[in-house]
Amino acid sequence: MVRCEVRVSDAPLQLATLLGELAGCDPDSGAVASFLGQVRGGEGLTGLELEHYPGVTENVLRRLAHDAASRWSLLRVSVAHRVGLMSIGEPIVFVGTAAPHRRAALEAVEFMIDVLKTQAPFWKKEYTIKGERWIEPRHEDHDAASYWLQNKD
């Protein structure tokens, strides 16, 4: 069975550790792919806060990681997501895979980040110089998730 590591924490993501766990994890792995989402500044943003549903969010992410492992030929999956208060530039989410071949590694990463954006119970609050507001997902985020959820082959 493919090893799927899921972490949700209010501690800063340990990027070197996350990547290090994937690189060289298996002699059959010819490819490691990853995505890192960060807090993007601009438009008066001073900070970001992520809320989640403890227990449920982790289960949803675990199921997503196992879905990825059943759709693509993977050796290892790693998902790490921050919650709590974050500053501009801080990492929010890491999604990584190790696979025999690069196509599977890359596509599985894209699948997981596209789907988790609208299907995993997280809520973002933006703090700006004008005040604070909860973020709504964009149409593009829904379209990206729909693409993967409707095309299961």
Next chain:
Amino acid sequence: MAVTVRFFAALRDKVGCTSLDVVDLPDPPTIDALAAQVSRRSALGEALMQPTVRVILNGAVADRAALLRDHDEVAFCPPFSGG
């Protein structure tokens, strides 16, 4: 029969609490009927009845027509925005 209702993010801010216990459930005890009852008794207005609100029942996304049972946990969630 009693269920726990949880609120997250913008809905929590609007209702003013993170959770509440409901002991006098509507009949039939569907999630939709519960949402309407909670809305009538709070400052939520139409917020819980919006189609964009996701309902999570005992940890899994649920249909509003689902029937509630004793000790269920129902969470009303605004659209997710992770990643």
